[in-house]
Amino acid sequence: MTWTVAPEPPESPAAVALWRAYYTEVSDRYYLLHEGRRTDPAELEREIAAVTWDELRPPKGTLLVARYAGEAAGCAGVRLLDAETAELKRVFVDEARRGTGGGAVLVRAAEDAARAYGATRMILDTRHDLTEARALYTHLGYEETPPHNDEPYAEHWFTKALH
Secondary structure: OOEEEEEOOOOOHHHHHHHHHHHHHHHHHHHHHHHOOOOOHHHHHHHHHHOOOHHHOOOOEEEEEEEEOOEEEEEEEEEEOOOOEEEEEEEEEOHHHOOOOHHHHHHHHHHHHHHHOOOOEEEEEEOOOOHHHHHHHHHOOOEEEOOOOOOOOOOEEEEEEOO
């Protein structure tokens, strides 16, 4: 089985389903760790509905959807912050497809998209409890840096030069 990655409009059915799965997982993980509960369903729906996708639309960004054996199984976003800097956003691989290389395929495709926008470096932030994500980024050559934003849930910041 192989992975394929292509840009998709954020409102496509695959993108919407992946965003819901992503947000549900990261929200539930946070609340289970810090409050011993899952995300309140009303909060989940409110947060999913509140997302604007403008940052992940050309010409300033891209949403990539990854398919495994033809089925949507992951996503990643790229947002151009300035002429040289792109930000990696919302990297997600469906739990059933983890361990098959999809995360690396997605991040590399996002790096290619950032280069196509003219970016020479990629930055990202993540939480401490998302250990799999931090391991992936380190494996792919990202280096931990001091904070580059004040996002309320960001606990680790990374950068990588895009040669």
